[in-house]
Amino acid sequence: MGRMGKNKTESKLIKLGSDPDIHFGSLSDPIYKTSTIIFKNYDSFLRAKKNKFKLPYYGRLGNYSVKRFEQIVCKLYESEASIITSSGLSAITITLLSFLNKGDEILVTENCYEPVFNFCDKELLRFGIKTRFYKNNNIEKLIKLINKKTRIIYIESPGSLNFEVEDIEKIVKIAKKNKIVTIMDNTWATFKGFNPLKWGVDVVIESCTKYISGHSDNFCGIIACSNNNFKKIKKTAVRLGDYVSSDSCYTSIRGLRTLNIRLKKHQENANVIFEYLKKNKYVNDIFFLPDKNNTHHLLWKKYFKNANGLITFSIIKTNKINKFLDSLDFFKIGFSWGGYESLILPLNQLKPSINYYKNSFYWFRIHIGLESTEDLIMDLEKGFKKYEEK
């Protein structure tokens, strides 16, 4: 990987993690299926034991396939260290646990991915750790929530349901002043669209399950950070028994090869669908960051180099919502996003910490896939026709 640091990201995505010279000419790395790693002699065993997070030691701590992916992530985020985990969520929970002790407090964006809300509100609470949820872009209020017990400010930007953007520079400044660790979920943008480490965030997390893998057939999480934070987080990951399969790393690396063109196409298609939804009489609000009228458009442009395939929109509540959803062929009802296919997720709320159940709209987050936009529009048209039928 010698000269790789100087290459453009597009080229890195093609070249990283390929070493035909040591792998029988194979262009892609083979998948190493290793649980037990053996040592040449007692000396090498002792050396590995002393340095078990770096050297080959035991498969669960990382075999060749995992280490290769870790190296790639370091190049992509230009980080000193990285850790690969079993899922995006485990990357988040492991990182949070690494910095917390009984009696500590944590500040979490009210826009966080719902399982993060549940982890903080249910699991951390059981161990005497209190979570306070902060409002989007209200630094004065955020400052008021900080006290001597605050250890972490957790950022997710843009939020994955409503795409609200945080002013990361301001949050990092406050955090540094108060010696608080900042952790950011960067799944929406991927490393291609934004590098939080460059803006002073301490630990970045990304779910490779989404755009990196890109085919809705893999779970994997990335953590990128400094060497110091690596030691802390890796210890927790190992003690909790987190394990990532070599197949997951292989699938993630394979996804990197086509990430660039897939992301471009998702954005392109999303633009077309956005224009269609904007003109649709049933659609009330639409959240889409490339939309110049979006409240967060300028802040998004300040930080992010790309958009993606996500759009959220609302329609007025009627008892025909099932007709709308059930008549869709291309938009499948399902969780997650970042795969090649279009998805629709009905939502009751856009912020997990705030109860929206009494509002008069149905919300849908759609992920625009790689299908023809003509077909996608026809599909939505069909859905709206059913919705308006008497």
Ligand SMILES: Cc1ncc(COP(=O)(O)O)c(C=O)c1O
């Ligand atoms: C913003 C965000 N972060 C993290 C995750 C968790 O990723 P995973 O499904 O790999 O656990 C998700 C999953 O939907 C997500 O949307």
